Amino acid sequence: MPDNDTTPAPQPNPHFHEPLNQPRALRLGVAGPVGTGKSSILATLCRELAGELSMAVVTNDIYTDEDARFLRSAGVLPTERIRAVETGACPHTAIRDDVSANLDAVEDLEEAYGPLDLVLIESGGDNLTATFSPALADAQLFCIDVAGGGDVARKGGPGITGADLLIINKTDLAPYVEVDVAAMVADAEAARGGLPVLALSRKDPASVAELADWVRALLARHRAGSHVPTDPGPMAPHSHS
Amino acid sequence: MASLASLLLGDGRLPVGAYTYSAGLEPAVAAGLTRDRIPALLRARLHTTAVTEAAAAVLALRAAGQDPADYGPVQHALTARTPAAPQREASAALGRGVHRLARRLAPDHPAVTALAALRPRPLRPVALGALGAVLKVSEEELAHAVVYDELQTIASAALKLLPGDPLDSVAWILAAEPDAARAVTAALAVPGPDRLPARTAPLTEQWALEHARRERRLFLA
């Protein structure tokens, strides 16, 4: 019998399935405040990439499965590849402090339809502080939109400053809400110290293509073993002057 | 000796997915349970399912100490005493989180490797027995943790389902102490899986079945 030493056992490289030693699917989280367009981005990515990649989707909702249903009805992926996780009204916990339910869903999908290339995980729409733990997502998009106001990017928060890609969504609405997209992008870039920012609208095919290319490039880095998951972490230091 | 370990077992912050579970409270609330009846629900659980689950965890801990560890009989007995499918599914989902933690702490421990062979997946008390073996807790500590967790799960889910003063829930739990102690004693006295008490509660089962078909719920059971 092993003694009572419960220091964590050395971990197998989480990027590889054990016996096969094949890279497992890239797990890409999509976070951001309520209604900014996360589900729509998932639908867009499925539409763009499902022809070339084996994909699956996990959604997190405060209530059972609204997002999963939206995605199933969008017809962008076979419905059984879209799973909803119940989060006990703690959407931020489910993607960060205790990712058990999400890991179960991802593992079930891999078991049923694997090998998969890409698993997209939508967080429950929460606030600016909710980000994915690297224990669940290899990389994450953080999605804000122009309708939330031009100041959001400057206000910051871990998702805005540290996500692998920041999306400023619904740029087609900018004229109606009097937001200067270029200025919002510049604010975001200043807050992110070189991490990428993408101004997106589902009505702007060039921006959609850019998003799909970013995911393809990330997947290539994941497969090559050169992508290191990073945690956007807690709120960036800020001052109240 | 293993005092931190036994506290960990009863800590709702243990990252094993338990926050998705209301231990039957959400189904009960949907069926009309009001806040003033929560202490009665706690007592009802302590007289029924909590005894069965704590006993099953203790039996699994005993099985974990055998060579080879065989959880088959206790898993089988517990499955037979959990007649509502949604309750079995919830237990298996929660057991999976506990199993993941046990694997992380001691992947080669015989008590943990024996869990992997179980199909269908280990129910939560069975996985807790294996984790208890890894953490070297006593039977009594394990039974206490299972019973306490049941109370705390309901009390904290109540904050979302029937909101009120959070301090109330501490008082509810302390008031349930005599029933909790009896549940632990009853669980420890079970000699083997064939004698696992079938403390089923038909109304909770009915509620669990209704809950499984309900939309817009917060908790899996």
Ligand SMILES: Nc1nc2c(ncn2[C@@H]2O[C@H](COP(=O)(O)OP(=O)(O)OP(=O)(O)O)[C@@H](O)[C@H]2O)c(=O)[nH]1
């Ligand atoms: N004009 C415009 N509307 C968009 C765009 N993307 C999404 N929307 C709309 O924004 C609303 C919210 O989109 P969702 O994709 O459901 O947003 P979400 O972030 O998933 O929402 P929650 O899951 O509820 O937090 C819907 O009405 C979408 O049609 C876009 O590029 N342009």
Ligand SMILES: [Mg+2]
């Ligand atoms: Mg959504």
